[in-house]
Amino acid sequence: MTSTTNYLNADYGIWSWLLTKDHKRIAILYLISITFMFVLGGLFALMLRLELLTPAGDLLAADTYNKFFTMHGIIMVFFFLVPSIPAVLGNFLIPMMIGARDLAFPRLNLASWYIYIFGAAFTLYAVVTGGVDTGWTFYTPYSTAVANTKVIPAALGIFISGFSSILTGLNFIVTIHRMRAPGLTWFRLPLFIWAHYATSIIFILGTPVIAITVLLLAVERSFHFGIFDPALGGDPILFQHLFWFYSHPAVYIMILPSMGIISELITCFSRKVIFGYGFIAISSLAIAVLGFLVWGHHLFLSGQSVYASLIFSVLSFLVAIPSAVKVFNWTATLYKGSVEFAAPMIYALGFIGLFTIGGLTGLFLATLGFDVHVHDTYFVVAHFHYIMVGGALMGYLGGIHFWWPKMTGRMYPEWPARIAAAIVFLGFNLTFFPQFIAGYLGMPRRYHMYPPEFQVLNVMSTAGATILGVGYLLPLIYLMWSLRYGKVAPANPWGATGLEWQTPSPPPTENFPVTPIVTEEAYAYSTMREPEYV
Amino acid sequence: MSDHAAHSYQHQFDSAEHQHSAAQLGMWVFIAQEILFFGGLFLAYTVYRYAYPTAFAQASHHLDVTLGCFNTAVLIGSSLTMALAVHGAQLGQRWTQVIFLVLTMVLGAVFLGVKAVEYGHKFHEHLVPGPNFLFDGDVRHAQIFFSLYFVMTGLHALHMIIGIGILAVLTFQAARGAFGVGYYSPVELTGLYWHFVDIIWIFLFPLLYLIGRH
């Protein structure tokens, strides 16, 4: 334990946590809640993969399976992936990276967490009182007129948690605009900040649309107004447009913060300035903007006009370019660097490989003539898991490890962490690569039983999932272990640039007793003096 | 812009001016988000009106234009009183602020009262979507019009109720002299919110009440 006062020991008792205004404590509150939701979502996934070991629907009843994949999706998307990095690492680090004492609106920040918990409570209520079986996409008229499961509580849970996102995004935007330390111009900001700024724009402009959509869904289901029900004169495709108008940008909410982390990890563990800073910064904004223009690629087969499909296809290819630019720039950063394979770096390098595959397969799906065959098959499932698990989650884990010393004052054990990272990488590929093949072979998604020719691929996938599960269990264990037994961490164990490393580990509540003045550009490794290593 | 230097401010800011500037940006970001929130409904409206213009026009004729016009005038009036309240706060005129804040709330309440009367009328005319909906004409798409009418005006009314609640708190604080030359941002930002809710109505009124009227 440290002898000085830091944000962890500044005050004791449950109420000092539940009524805190300190962004760092709020980040820890989020860390605990989303870890819980991740484990729950993961347990559903495990059950799905166990069922899919055999072609027959023999482990779970059809309705149960349908509920499990729905709840896996809802929990993972809305209660894990969307909040994870922004609410945990964003909350903790943004004020520190810009030299501020807290976010612009600390009370709003706490309110965001409570709103998240309230939304999660509604959704968990739906889960334990019978479940939802509409798919996380809630397509109408199934969800409004046919399903007899807990659709409304689940929809309301999503509605409520949406406001948590919106307020977090609002807080971040104002903070980044107004709370930067003297000398910290926009183009000196860490790329983590640029990534969160772009993400916050999507939070603000996209989340309200899903909010109104699920609200209309709940109203329709309760009162049968007919807005989405063809039997009452409504249009089920309108629901799809409204739903995907948010849900496509949502995937950029899930990946942009992770990309921000990767920029931090690559530079630190190559001890080198990032290649193409301006291009990476602007590419985040480009992804945020273009991401709002491509939602129709989810509707290629819905009966939408050919002209609309052509336009959405072109735009979907365009949105890939800024992501490709990032990958090339990260790779170029390694050139003439000084590369250390610490656990965070293994996650970062793994991210680059897996995100590249995920992104490239996105191009397959944007290709109209090809998408007809693989839409709604396991090809799509594999694609998005490569991005969200191989991409976003790997970045999250890399970031958690990297900033663990700062957040807790303890080092995690390096060799178990490296081994866990390798297990995650291998388990992940074994789980999801066979799914690309199964998809092209014709296996539709959301199937609880399937023709026998798909079995071998499914068995490989389940084997991979088991290994992946072990890979995720390990950090859960050793990170908890490190809280008591980990080596005490210095202020800057990695010798990294960035204002957050100028504070003690863990930092005091007010972060900086004196507001720093910034005179250097970001990632000024070339001019840094030799650091002390752990 | 007046001087905020004298007033106290939260610890994460460097000055009262800093706090005010952050709060202002925050409210504008919030309003941007609200525009998208209502935007989904406007989109649904546009899609259905384009597809079924006759049904929408016929359904729109069942709305009371007189009451709608009256309410529009009331709301615009309330924006005027709100602006005058903000002005009073900026100048530190305690009773000016209080009077105009109260007037704003009263006008807001009048608006809501008229809406309640209109909703009552719709209920008696069997124009509330659901099993009791009756309409002479394209009943299904008229029902969609009325569904959108109730959801859009209902959401708007909810925003007004929240606004009146905030105004009540502000009135109380203003009466105790909380706002003045050095600190008036809560009144100013509530004003921004109130004007936004007014503007939403300015769009709702012609789109819902004035289809096909000459």
Added chain:
Amino acid sequence: MLERLGLMPPQASTVAGQVDLLYAFLLLVSAFFSILIAGAVIGLSIKYRRRPGEFVRTPHIHGSTALEIAWSIIPFGITMIMFFWGAHLFITLKRPPDNALQVNVVGRQWMWKVQHLEGRREINELHVPLGRPVKVTLTSEDVIHSFYVPAFRIKQDAVPGRYTTTWFEATKIGSYHLFCAEYCGTVHSGMIGQVVVMEPAAYQAWLAGDGADGATAGAAGGISVTATGEGLFGQLGCATCHQAGSVLGPQLAGLPGTSVTLQDGSSIKADDDYLRESILNPQAKLVKGFAPVMPTFKGQVSEEQLLALIAYIKSLGSSAGGAPGTTPAGSGGPDAGQRKTDS
């Protein structure tokens, strides 16, 4: 070869090979870039790895605008190739040839109801002749389903409240998977069946009622869809108002595919969706000059019956009659008289 290894579905349609070729291109480009990136990442990180205890002052390489432009433009160019190739193939997939055989398919929880125009019906099976384009008109009775035949590389959502279409031309005799590919409730994974491709002569025999293959349900032979529609037209009293010279309802002969003026002066094309809507909700798109007196037939006609009525209405304007058991090219189907599919 990949098919025999169980890595690809059979190529059983004219477009399957084209889709597979596009796939091969996408795979090659992806493999190239994946290996390039993975190779660079692994190679560079090993080559520039830090030795224990070593401190290296790395060079301050800011970036290179030339490289940024290059690696933006080249991927852009490659993606545009992908776009145009995919778009071209997609347009082919969306444009059934004029001489396509027409089949109506109605999806419902949890089965595919197939109706051949000549009268034969099937559940969860679709018999088609080899080497002949087949156009499928789809709708749903309840929720959204999706008609997917991996061996043909085709898929199309079946949406309640409207018609969608897809087409294929089978190139290989055999039996191929038919899947529902849009989650639709409890038995979504059980809403599967077969597309059976037969020699043309065998298909004609099957159509006429030879139940030798045994597996199909539904009436052998049976009356044609147009005749069913004619029967309904009389039964439901449509002729009362919709006859030549009547002021009660518009003339229907020759109507499908033409432009109709509505009450508010706007024009609309009298396509299948319009005809269907006008039967179920006559007030929605009232024709100018007529009073709103048509009653609704919602609840009185099933989706299949609607398709039959539409087929009959279309046959009123066409000159070719066609004997039962044969399908004259272009007539008798719900889309006779229309060149394009839904757009």
